[in-house]
Amino acid sequence: MITAVEIEAKAKELKQKGYPVISLAIGEPDFPVHESIKDTIYKAVLDNKTYYPNPQGILELREAVAEYETKRKGIHISPDEILITAGGKPVIFYSIFSLCNKDDEVILLEPYYLVYPYWCKVLNIKYKVIKLEENGTIPKDEFLKALNSKTRLIIINYPNNPQGSLMNKENLDLLLEALEKFSRLYILSDEVYSELVYEGEHISIFKYNKERVILLESFSKTYSMTGLRLGYGIFPIDMIKNLKTMNSNLITGPSTPIQYAGIVALKDENVKNYVKTMLEEFRKRRDFLYEELKTFVKFKPQGAFYYFIKIPYDGLEFCNRALNEKYLAITPGILFGDSFKNYVRISFANSMENLKEGIRRFKELL
Amino acid sequence: MITAVEIEAKAKELKQKGYPVISLAIGEPDFPVHESIKDTIYKAVLDNKTYYPNPQGILELREAVAEYETKRKGIHISPDEILITAGGKPVIFYSIFSLCNKDDEVILLEPYYLVYPYWCKVLNIKYKVIKLEENGTIPKDEFLKALNSKTRLIIINYPNNPQGSLMNKENLDLLLEALEKFSRLYILSDEVYSELVYEGEHISIFKYNKERVILLESFSKTYSMTGLRLGYGIFPIDMIKNLKTMNSNLITGPSTPIQYAGIVALKDENVKNYVKTMLEEFRKRRDFLYEELKTFVKFKPQGAFYYFIKIPYDGLEFCNRALNEKYLAITPGILFGDSFKNYVRISFANSMENLKEGIRRFKELL
Numbered sequence: 001m002i003t004a005v006e007i008e009a010k011a012k013e014l015k016q017k018g019y020p021v022i023s024l025a026i027g028e029p030d031f032p033v034h035e036s037i038k039d040t041i042y043k044a045v046l047d048n049k050t051y052y053p054n055p056q057g058i059l060e061l062r063e064a065v066a067e068y069e070t071k072r073k074g075i076h077i078s079p080d081e082i083l084i085t086a087g088g089k090p091v092i093f094y095s096i097f098s099l100c101n102k103d104d105e106v107i108l109l110e111p112y113y114l115v116y117p118y119w120c121k122v123l124n125i126k127y128k129v130i131k132l133e134e135n136g137t138i139p140k141d142e143f144l145k146a147l148n149s150k151t152r153l154i155i156i157n158y159p160n161n162p163q164g165s166l167m168n169k170e171n172l173d174l175l176l177e178a179l180e181k182f183s184r185l186y187i188l189s190d191e192v193y194s195e196l197v198y199e200g201e202h203i204s205i206f207k208y209n210k211e212r213v214i215l216l217e218s219f220s221k222t223y224s225m226t227g228l229r230l231g232y233g234i235f236p237i238d239m240i241k242n243l244k245t246m247n248s249n250l251i252t253g254p255s256t257p258i259q260y261a262g263i264v265a266l267k268d269e270n271v272k273n274y275v276k277t278m279l280e281e282f283r284k285r286r287d288f289l290y291e292e293l294k295t296f297v298k299f300k301p302q303g304a305f306y307y308f309i310k311i312p313y314d315g316l317e318f319c320n321r322a323l324n325e326k327y328l329a330i331t332p333g334i335l336f337g338d339s340f341k342n343y344v345r346i347s348f349a350n351s352m353e354n355l356k357e358g359i360r361r362f363k364e365l366l
Numbered sequence: 367m368i369t370a371v372e373i374e375a376k377a378k379e380l381k382q383k384g385y386p387v388i389s390l391a392i393g394e395p396d397f398p399v400h401e402s403i404k405d406t407i408y409k410a411v412l413d414n415k416t417y418y419p420n421p422q423g424i425l426e427l428r429e430a431v432a433e434y435e436t437k438r439k440g441i442h443i444s445p446d447e448i449l450i451t452a453g454g455k456p457v458i459f460y461s462i463f464s465l466c467n468k469d470d471e472v473i474l475l476e477p478y479y480l481v482y483p484y485w486c487k488v489l490n491i492k493y494k495v496i497k498l499e500e501n502g503t504i505p506k507d508e509f510l511k512a513l514n515s516k517t518r519l520i521i522i523n524y525p526n527n528p529q530g531s532l533m534n535k536e537n538l539d540l541l542l543e544a545l546e547k548f549s550r551l552y553i554l555s556d557e558v559y560s561e562l563v564y565e566g567e568h569i570s571i572f573k574y575n576k577e578r579v580i581l582l583e584s585f586s587k588t589y590s591m592t593g594l595r596l597g598y599g600i601f602p603i604d605m606i607k608n609l610k611t612m613n614s615n616l617i618t619g620p621s622t623p624i625q626y627a628g629i630v631a632l633k634d635e636n637v638k639n640y641v642k643t644m645l646e647e648f649r650k651r652r653d654f655l656y657e658e659l660k661t662f663v664k665f666k667p668q669g670a671f672y673y674f675i676k677i678p679y680d681g682l683e684f685c686n687r688a689l690n691e692k693y694l695a696i697t698p699g700i701l702f703g704d705s706f707k708n709y710v711r712i713s714f715a716n717s718m719e720n721l722k723e724g725i726r727r728f729k730e731l732l
Contacts, residue, residue: 006614009420032414041623042408048398051593054375086452086595086617093616118615227417227622229452248372249484250459251452255621256593257407 007319011329022350022358025329027161027305029224029349031281034274037223040264044257053256055248056240057084057232064263065232069215073207081210083233083243084262086254088192088218091233093119094243095153095188095214100125104152109138110337111163111308113190116155131339134298136165138174147178153186154178159193159202162308162336162345164301167203175205179212192218192231193304195275198283200302211236221304221349222275223265228258285348285355292359293346305349308333308340311366315344318365326361373685377695388716388724391695393527393671395590395715397647400640403589406630410623419622421614422606423450423598430629431598435581439573447576449599449609450628452620454558454584457599459485460609461519461554461580466491470518475504476703477529477674479556482521497705500664502531504540513544519552520544525559525568528674528702528711530667533569541571545578558584558597559670561641564649566668577602587671587715588641589631594624651714651721658725659712671715674699674706677732681710684731692727 008026015021044050056062062079069077085091096119100106106127108116120127128146132138136158154175158167179185187205194202194217206215218231235243247253265271282305289307290300296309311318315332322328333343346362348355374392381387410416422428428445435443451457462485466472472493474482486493494512498504502524520541524533545551553571560568560583572581584597601609613619631637648671655673656666662675677684681698688694699709712728714721 006421006611008418009422012420026418028418033411033416038408038411041411042404045399045404045407049593050399050591052374052392052394053593054378055372056375086621089616089618115615118611122612122615225416227415227419229617229619229621245372245484246488249481249488250455251595251617252455253595255452255595255624258621 007323007329007331011323014323014327019327021327021329022354022361023329024346024348024350024355024358025331027221027347027349028226029221029278029305030351031224031278033224033228034271036264036268036270037225037261040261041257044260049256049260051256053253053259055253056244057082057253058256058259061259061262064266068266069234073204075207075210077210077234081234081237081240083235083240083247084253084259085231085233085247086229086251087220088190088216088231089115090247090250091214091216091231092116092155092188092190094233094246095186096120096125097123098239098242098246099186100152103150105148105150107143107146107151107154109156110339111160111333112155112337113157113161114335129337131337132160132163132165134163134165135168136160136163136171137168138171140174143174147182149182149184151182151185153188155188155190156205157190159197159303161193161304162306162331164304164306164308166197166200166302167205169203172203172205172208176208179209186212186214188214188216190216192216192221195222196279196282196305197303198279198286198301202303206234210234219262219265223271224278225261225265228261230254230258230262282348285352288352289346289348289355289359305347307346307348308336308343309346310343313342315340315342319344322362322365326365328358328361330362373689373695373697377689380689380693385693387693387695388720388727389695390712390714390716390721390724391697393587393713393715394592395587395644395671396717397590397644399590399594400637402630402634402636403591403627406627407623410626415622415626417622419619419625421619422610423448423619424622424625427625427628430632434632435600439570441573441576443576443600447600447603447606449601449606449613450619450625451597451599451613452595452617453586454556454582454597455481456613456616457580457582457597458482458521458554458556460599460612461552462486462491463489464605464608464612465552466518469516471514471516473509473512473517473520475522476705477526477699478521478703479523479527480701495703497703498526498529498531500529500531501534502526502529502537503534504537506540509540513548515548515550517548517551519554521554521556522571523556525563525669527559527670528672530670530672530674532563532566532668533571535569538569538571538574542574545575552578552580554580554582556582558582558587561588562645562648562671563669564652564667568669572600576600585628585631589637590644591627591631594627596620596624596628648714651718654718655712655714655721655725671713673712673714674702674709675712676709679708681706681708685710688728688731692731694724694727696728
């Protein structure tokens with residue numbers, strides 16, 4: 001199955017060949033990386049901070065993450081619990097690979113991030129898929145039916161890509177009860193859009209049970225640091241030693257100067273204000289698109305930066321047609337689960353100008 | 367098992383606490399990254415080349431690698447055959463994981479790089495170990511006894527870490543015949559020290575059978591870019607599509623600005639001269655250490671930057687003692703195979719001053 005990153009790569013290729021491509025395919029903020037972050041990378045390189053990083057992540061960054069998360073979550077988090085990774089994806093691989101054996105089961109919630117089922121499939125781990133309600137609620141009966149003593153891992157993603165829904169109290173209770181009932185069960189909570197919330201409140205299940213919840217966070221979306229590759233997992237402390245060794249044997253760690261940039265992203269006041277500015281800009285785009293799309297969608301996304309739209313066509317064919325006929329790159333819904341063959345995802349992490357032109361082309365195709 | 371990177375991390379911690387640590391543990395050139403490379407990273411960041419890379423690696427870098435390797439190997443290599451990775455280690459994981467199933471066998475040559483058996487163990491793939499002769503020759507009878515139709519992968523490393531030996535004609539013939547005889551067999555050729563050769567000639571088996579040999583290369587050692595995390599694999603073309611998807615699902619790719627730096631590393635004449643200067647410096651250090659160590663070692667290493675030394679103690683205990691009593695970090699031989707319990711590895715990728723003091727402390731412990 002093609003990934004969103006591959007669609008984007010194809011779109012870039014067409015663009016390089018001179019076609020007037022507009023890409024609303026990928027979850028990649030169009031904002032440049034903040035100057036303080038850019039300068040930090042250069043300063044780190046100039047200062048020869050270019051040697052192997054500690055395979056758990058450089059201590060200063062883990063300290064900065066611990067401080068940031070302790071404050072956000074209101075529970076104590078230590079640098080020892082944190083594994084710095086090259087973006088958030090390794091946390092998904094590490095969680096599935098290190099927790100699940102061949103008789104175990106994983107529960108995924110649809111729409112899901114393609115990387116979750118990818119690693120389940122490739123690692124030969126059985127998984128069940130439950131379709132979320134449109135507001136992000138987990139259907140209780142179906143969930144309880146899927147859950148059993150073989151369930152080793154539930155992967156959740158709030159704010160949800162591509163649905164834009166938030167975790168709610170009902171889900172939280174349901175998941176915490178599941179952890180209580182099944183002692184082998186873990187939850188991987190992918191919260192990479194946690195700072196991109198337009199209304200309502202982001203609830204992190206992590207703070208209610210950090211012994212059995214793995215937190216996945218990334219610098220990509222919040223700080224527009226997609227291509228720099230920096231993220232982290234906060235793991236139950238007894239998992240860290242093995243995962244540090246695994247990280248050491250897989251990639252050693254993210255590029256050292258980029259790790260220094262991560263410290264500044266978390267601590268610099270100017271960067272914090274920049275994030276606020278980006279969020280306000282995303283909100284404007286979200287509101288603009290809602291007006292354009294309201295015959296197709298019921299409500300505005302509460303978080304992240306996508307519209308997930310049902311169309312009267314096969315989504316994959318439609319996306320191919322969009323790219324080939326209109327040079328518009330968008331993402332087929334099937335990537336987020338089999339229930340979404342007639343869906344497409346449009347990212348509004350793009351300039352207003354591109355959104356206007358992109359949505360014009362999109363409507364022409366309908 | 368502790369890794370060399372972890373020993374180094376422990377040594378760095380002690381150093382930060384104020385202890386007069388000298389580390390000859392890790393294979394990490396002490397030279398700074400060349401200015402042209404530093405400037406390229408900053409320029410890429412300033413130019414906002416900070417977005418998601420193509421998951422196979424940015425095209426310009428793959429083109430540069432293809433040109434460089436085509437010239438070196440004397441056979442045509444296309445950018446389509448190349449997968450850019452975060453250092454060389456992912457190539458090891460990808461090769462073992464994508465080629466081997468549970469009934470397959472891997473052959474490792476001892477001394478080996480710890481990452482090879484790590485992934486075999488973790489992925490539950492059976493492996494056999496054959497001890498190389500001191501000059502790097504593969505013992506023919508033992509090799510032919512180990513080889514069978516289940517052998518899916520042989521992992522070789524020349525110039526060898528830690529032995530310093532080169533591939534020879536005898537090995538080359540033996541391995542090429544094995545490929546001819548067993549049609550399911552692949553060879554992973556780890557050649558990360560290929561530019562660090564003091565005498566003799568580096569022979570790459572890759573150019574004799576690129577349909578069944580995977581080439582692993584890294585920017586870490588040659589360009590002193592260890593912490594920047596950049597490497598590549600050249601794979602049989604039919605493996606590339608799946609591995610590109612795997613790379614996309616694991617880390618997306620190395621940090622984008624670092625990929626631009628890779629182009630300059632391969633193309634810039636000043637960088638080429640810098641590499642020559644480093645090599646000459648390594649040669650001097652090698653010769654110096656030989657005089658100091660010649661009661662323990664029979665010959666000078668032909669490539670890489672290590673002495674692998676037999677001592678009259680348990681190597682692991684000795685290394686712990688060295689770090690705790692003398693603040694000297696060196697690497698226990700057991701990391702390179704069970705045959706080397708009484709060995710230690712000393713890296714000469716360090717300043718002459720540190721080598722002099724390090725070797726003084728080393729001798730005091732003997």
